[in-house]
Amino acid sequence: MRDLCWGFHVKDLDIFVDAADGPLEERLPDLQKIFGACAFCSLDYIPSSAPEVGASAVFPDCAFGPLPINVIEIQRPHGVNDFETFVRRRMDFAACQISYDDNLVRMTDQGFADLRDKVMRLVRKETPEGVERSLRRAERFQQRMPGIRFELGMEAPSPSA
16 A cells, blocks of 8 residues: 555565454465455564564465555464454554555554655664564665665663663
8 A cells, every 4th residue: 555655566465364253274265266366475473573473475466456565463362352453553664554455545643644744764663573573674675765865763662661
């Protein structure tokens, strides 16, 4: 959604699924039916990803068109009822806090402001590992997002903050 808003080439589609609905591995046959019987590359558990990320499956060539689809399993904490809001607010950059669900585009206020102002502001800085992961993502983004300002704020807050 972020790339569409800024007019950049969209390289893939990310679809987040709730681990509470069952393991991604067991849901792959149904997902293959939805995506037009396309094959998936692999089912991976990415050790360097955020802690709430479970398995990930990539469908490289689907009936929806030429864009690969990444299906990403998210482990939401007990007591969190609104999965879509939980996922959106877990994005590390405010401009990424945008989603499309139920025929509605939803975003945080800060995400809206950053999309409008063409800035990638790092807003999720809970752990040093998370900040490091986000800085690596920012390096990749900077290469393909000319004209976008990056505000990274290199320091992670102390645990008592």
